[in-house]
Amino acid sequence: DVKVTQSSRYLVKRTGEKVFLECVQDMDHENMFWYRQDPGLGLRLIYFSYDVKMKEKGDIPEGYSVSREKKERFSLILESASTNQTSMYLCASTLSGDQLSEQYFGPGTRLTVT
């Protein structure tokens, strides 16, 4: 079974702090994604990566950056956390080169910025 893990289930940070969310997948998947999920809204894509050291902006990249130094690990960075970044953050991975194939999701990190 594919397993996608995220570093924390719950995180509380203060405004202005730099926040690191980490995601690791164990199935040698090429592609990794970061989403945020807010009540009443669909999943919104923040960034994705099709290869090591490669990144592409999604729909809402502002205020975020990412790092993919190793194939299995994809990190989301909030440079200076703000209260409007309070959300559930979901990491996902897929085997093939686009979003056509099934996405495997991590359990999510619920981030609260105070």
Place this chain on the structure above:
Amino acid sequence: GQNIDQPTEMTATEGAIVQINCTYQTSGFNGLFWYQQHAGEAPTFLSYNVLDGLEEKGRFSSFLSRSKGYSYLLLKELQMKDSASYLCAGLDSNYQLIWGAGTKLIIKP
């Protein structure tokens, strides 16, 4: 613009059948996904349709009509464990997923 519409919440009775509808407007179309998400958990894949028609997978079936921009997820013989949110997502011409807000399904005994 691109949009996925699905009902916010539905209630059904254990043992019954429920149909969750999804309408989509995407720039081009390369298929439609359904995912299940239990509260506090990760979404998990249920189905993918790209051709018109009904695909059955055990108690769950998914239907697609490309001409109508419409899909539904049919759940039969409902069980309490089916209480979850069901997410509809359309794949556009750039193979990017457009997600609906999800339908929260409440199953009552």
